[in-house]
């Protein structure tokens with residue numbers, strides 16, 4: 018039987034313990050929402066002062082060259098590449114995940130012109146499905162979005178499939194799709210694979226190239242700790258660089274943007290995936306989050322994330338039994354990302370009651386309580402205390418005080 022003292026002892030021995038001090042975490046808050054918006058790295062606040070005050074304020078337009086602003090999408094992309102098992106020249110940081118999905122889905126359909134099907138998970142994150150749906154509507158009957166359940170993806174891939182587009186770690190349940198098996202099945206049938214890594218990168222070790230993935234996108238603001246609305250990124254396997262084209266052919270993707278030529282000529286390599294001017298300030302802040310992750314190392318982060326997940330589930334089983342919580346996440350850590358989710362009929366109110374106690378998780382329709390376990394800044398004692406707090410919320414029926422109709426715009 019683990020006790021809170023055991024948890025404190027684990028924290029004292031934790032090789033990642035010192036990373037917590039690199040984040041601005043409010044006193045009295047247990048933050049279980051790093052899978053939605055990562056915490057603020059202290060270095061980012063300092064970097065913001067420099068990039069705004071010195072580089073923008075003093076350097077003005079000279080900073081595009083002198084402060085390396087033009088290289089930021091590639092520099093930040095190279096930092097992300099290390100985390101996701103890609104080469105430096107295969108990743109670029111730009112735009113939002115939704116926009117990058119649009120670019121890559123359109124590019125994949127163009128790379129497979131005789132095929133018209135986009136296979137995706139019916140439980141995929143809404144933006145992934147909406148973008149696939151939107152492309153279908155935009156290009157007309159040429160494109161069909163085929164929804165399949167998580168277990169039926171491989172069977173849904175056929176000779177008409179241009180691309181299989183999946184979120185690697187399910188945003189609701191935390192379930193991991195088998196990237197290598199699905200990418201291989203897609204390749205065997207002549208299709209491409211496109212992975213959304215929003216809930217994976219920075220939380221578990223990834224090997225895009227080792228898994229045979231063709232394309233990928235992901236968020237900068239979750240486990241990468243890049244800040245609200247941080248730039249996203251995209252990956253294109255090097256073997257596709259010569260042939261790939263994308264529809265948002267803006268000047269930053271041109272081979273020579275400052276030639277101001279009237280005709281578009283795609284840049285070689287990953288640069289052709291860019292569209293407009295890079296968001297310099299946001300990229301500079303994202304780099305601070307990446308610095309910390311690369312120092313910590315993905316193997317150590319994953320090991321701690323698994324341990325926190327196991328502890329959380331064990332404590333919920335012990336402390337919240339009899340309240341009707343249903344574990345939605347895989348019990349087997351090999352199948353689970355860095356979150357634990359429960360279905361609970363009073364889930365919305367329970368999450369609000371927890372937030373009122375300083376334990377911040379989130380709620381997803383229809384009844385899902387989601388708890389993200391960011392190993393960089395969460396301690397074992399936090400996980401213990403969070404489970405204890407949930408037990409108290411349920412015992413005291415505190416969820417009754419939070420009416421469903423009063424939901425905020427962001428849950």
Ligand SMILES: Cc1ncc(COP(=O)(O)O)c(C=O)c1O
Nearest residue numbers: 113114115142144184188213215
């Ligand atoms: C799997 C997944 N993809 C994409 C997004 C969001 O994309 P965007 O940054 O374009 O809003 C999220 C946001 O939570 C997500 O969970």
